Amino acid sequence: MQIHAVISLILAILVCGLAMWRGDRSARWIGAAFLADWLGSLLVYRPHVQSADYGVLMIDIVTLAAFVWISMRTRRLWTIVASAFMAIIVASHVAVMIDLRVTINTLKASMAIWSYGVLACIAFGTWAGWRRQGHAPS
Template structure:
């Protein structure tokens, strides 16, 4: 997370910096939320991720770049993972967290790709 945010701020454009800042803030907020345990998902964590999904959907709708669309798709998978765990609480938590982290890496990869391609897109324009 730290490396991706740093990359976005060093190499990215305004969009990459803004998205990296929002994703970084959501990550910090998520780290401060107590986990729900076996009784269910941490609903505050779900709310943070739904808010981040709405933000990424907004960026995907209005940005002139493709990577926010893919990032929003990965964030949708994160929210779907929460929904699946909420509906099937008997699922093992290692599967829940594994899926959650894999999709999170996808969001970070999108930001990194956006940051690495931002300078070349600006030069090409």
């Protein structure tokens, strides 16, 4: 595992852990789903030089479906934005599969960039939920 992947995993554990500990219901669910996505992707990842990993794609599709479901139930704007970032990750997988000019390195870069977007949404949602619960300074 490369150093940037380790840093990203540590950041995901911290942000999602904080969301599950201090966030409201939507932050807890989205945080748990994204952390499960991260850990599940580590378990099924099979490095291949030319094609996308179908196992990781399936996990990302399930996570996207969970994000959309949570977004529809909680009606929080940040969950919609997190769902959009997750949809871009899934679209990146599909782009690698249908167009051979899109390289696997492009997919990896896209997944890294948009994953940070999801983490930013989770962090914001955790803060907003914490604030709504009455922990904001007066």
